[in-house]
Amino acid sequence: MQGNYRDLPEEETRRLRLKESSYYVFGGEESYGYSGGDFVRDKDGNGAAIMFCEVAAYAKSRGLSVGALLDEIFSEFGYFQEYTGSLTFEGAEGAETIKTLLASYLARSPNEMLGAQLVQVKNFETDTYRDSDGDEIPKEKMLIFEFGDHTRIAVRASGTEPKIKYYLFAQRRPKEAKFTTAELTAIKKEVGQHLERVWEWLREDAATRVGP
Numbered sequence: 001m002q003g004n005y006r007d008l009p010e011e012e013t014r015r016l017r018l019k020e021s022s023y024y025v026f027g028g029e030e031s032y033g034y035s036g037g038d039f040v041r042d043k044d045g046n047g048a049a050i051m052f053c054e055v056a057a058y059a060k061s062r063g064l065s066v067g068a069l070l071d072e073i074f075s076e077f078g079y080f081q082e083y084t085g086s087l088t089f090e091g092a093e094g095a096e097t098i099k100t101l102l103a104s105y106l107a108r109s110p111n112e113m114l115g116a117q118l119v120q121v122k123n124f125e126t127d128t129y130r131d132s133d134g135d136e137i138p139k140e141k142m143l144i145f146e147f148g149d150h151t152r153i154a155v156r157a158s159g160t161e162p163k164i165k166y167y168l169f170a171q172r173r174p175k176e177a178k179f180t181t182a183e184l185t186a187i188k189k190e191v192g193q194h195l196e197r198v199w200e201w202l203r204e205d206a207a208t209r210v211g212p
Contacts, residue, residue, distance in 0.1 A: 026051075028043075029043065030167070036051045071184060075174070075181075075184055076178050077173070078172060079171065079172050079179070079187050079188060081169075081170055081171075081188075081191045081192060081195060082168065082169050083195040083199060084166070085199045085203075086161075086163040086166065087101075087206055088161070088163050098163075099157075101164055101206060102143075108209075110153075110205060113147055113151070113198065114194075114201055116147035117148045118146070119147060121144070121145055122143065124137070124144070125139055125140060125142070140156070141157060142154060142155065142156040150171050151170050151194070151198060152168075152169040152170075153166060153167070153168055153169075153198070155167075170198070171191070172187045
């Protein structure tokens with residue numbers, strides 16, 4: 001894009017960035033920090049509160065609650081749910097247990113999980129991944145396992161606590177038309193129960209990896 005887009009009206013910069021470059025829309029992280037737009041370079045509670053007010057006002061203008069508006073999006077694009085779990089191992093012995101557990105995932109990937117086959121492993125410590133602008137993502141000790149049912153599991157050691165952390169992601173997308181209200185209600189329950197089973201499976205699998 002030529003020129004300084006900051007000198008242009010916001011509507012025009014959005015149009016140009018969508019056409020000519022990568023356009024950052026919204027981001028968040030597990031500690032519930034949010035950032036909307038590239039004018040704030042870190043999570044910002046004030047901006048997030050204003051954005052939520054805008055969403056609530058839009059929902060009200062259509063006679064919807066925020067939850068009903070979200071269900072409308074889920075019905076069209078699919079239902080996505082996440083779950084975060086952790087296992088705590090205290091002290092120096094615990095630190096060694098965490099290292100052993102992480103090493104075991106490298107040596108023996110979980111090739112099958114609750115009937116779903118492993119289809120991909122991403123190692124963010126040894127492999128190179130790039131963002132949408134082509135810039136290399138910094139290396140870190142994290143693995144992501146993706147299974148045939150589109151369940152994904154990210155595993156990493158906490159940088160501040162004596163824990164190994166697991167991030168579970170599951171989704172269900174409509175095959176053709178949108179989900180009906182009844183279908184979405186059933187899918188929410190199904191996905192929630194699935195993530196509970198995955199977490200229980202991970203805990204049992206971890207126990208076999210670290211031993212008694």
